Amino acid sequence: MHSDSSKYPKEIISAIAQEIDMGMICFLNTETLEFDSVLGQTYDAYWDEDAENNFNKEVYDKVDGWKHSIRIEPPQSWQSFKIMEDFIETCISDDDPVKKRLWDAISRRKPFQSFKYVIDNSQYRQHWFDFKQSRLEKFVLEQLYNSPE
Known part of the structure; x- marks a missing residue:
């Protein structure tokens, strides 16, 4: 860059x-x-x-x-999907059950909608918005x- x-x-x-x-x-x-x-x-x-x-x-x-x-x-959708994967991988500890729920959500038929549902009902909602904003700025x-x- x-x-x-x-x-x-x-x-x-x-x-x-x-x-x-x-x-x-x-x-x-x-x-x-x-x-x-x-x-x-x-x-x-x-x-x-x-x-x-x-x-x-x-x-x-x-x-x-x-x-x-x-x-x-x-x-593109694959780039947005990668941002979700990176968030799950780097921002949520392995011992938090939300991590598995998010991995499950993005492996479903409507991954963006499923991810949004899980994240919106978790303590990570604001952290996700900040992470996504930072990645989009890059x-x-x-x-x-x-x-x-």
Whole structure:
């Protein structure tokens, strides 16, 4: 990863990480550090196509006017799954029964939903949010520094 992490303020990285966590696609103007987002694929099933197109068109029109911008996609499902695995592996002690429940949850048919149910009903809920946010911020930084402008 690039050593100059001050190029992008933590508040911006944090905000973009929160957006992609919700399935949004973000665009960052690397000159002004303005960013905006559009609905990602996760919204396709829920969204009125005309409303989405109008919303996205407004953002795309603005982004098209930026000389230097980077598109930041949400993590793919295998990447999100890896974050859950890493959390279970590194953040919960082996003797805590929640660890086995989480491993069982992610081996089920709907692993994200099952994981969320177990984590939301455990003492690790906030720890999970903090862990995921930190990993998503790293993910954003990697995309920013590995992207040709």
